[in-house]
Amino acid sequence: MAGVELVRKGKAQPVGSLTQMGTVRLGKRTDGKSPLIKKFVPLAELNDLVFGGWDLFKDDAYQAAAKAGVLNYEDSQK
Numbered sequence: 001m002a003g004v005e006l007v008r009k010g011k012a013q014p015v016g017s018l019t020q021m022g023t024v025r026l027g028k029r030t031d032g033k034s035p036l037i038k039k040f041v042p043l044a045e046l047n048d049l050v051f052g053g054w055d056l057f058k059d060d061a062y063q064a065a066a067k068a069g070v071l072n073y074e075d076s077q078k
Contacts, residue, residue: 001051001061002071008046011075019043 006012014020024040026033065071
């Protein structure tokens with residue numbers, strides 16, 4: 001969730017995201033046809049994603065991520 005939010009805000013690149021940065025080869029290697037997967041397959045845009053969830057603990061997702069060290073301080077302030 002945090003990574004998607006940072007990408008949405010233009011504060012990060014979707015590095016490691018196959019659907020956002022990966023390519024698919026069409027035809028022979030020599031054809032040079034390798035479009036981005038997200039341009040070739042009809043996928044939802046990052047801005048269309050909605051996150052939700054629940055837990056037994058009272059912390060919300062931000063509090064849980066902060067306690068678990070998922071985000072560094074700088075990213076949590078963006």
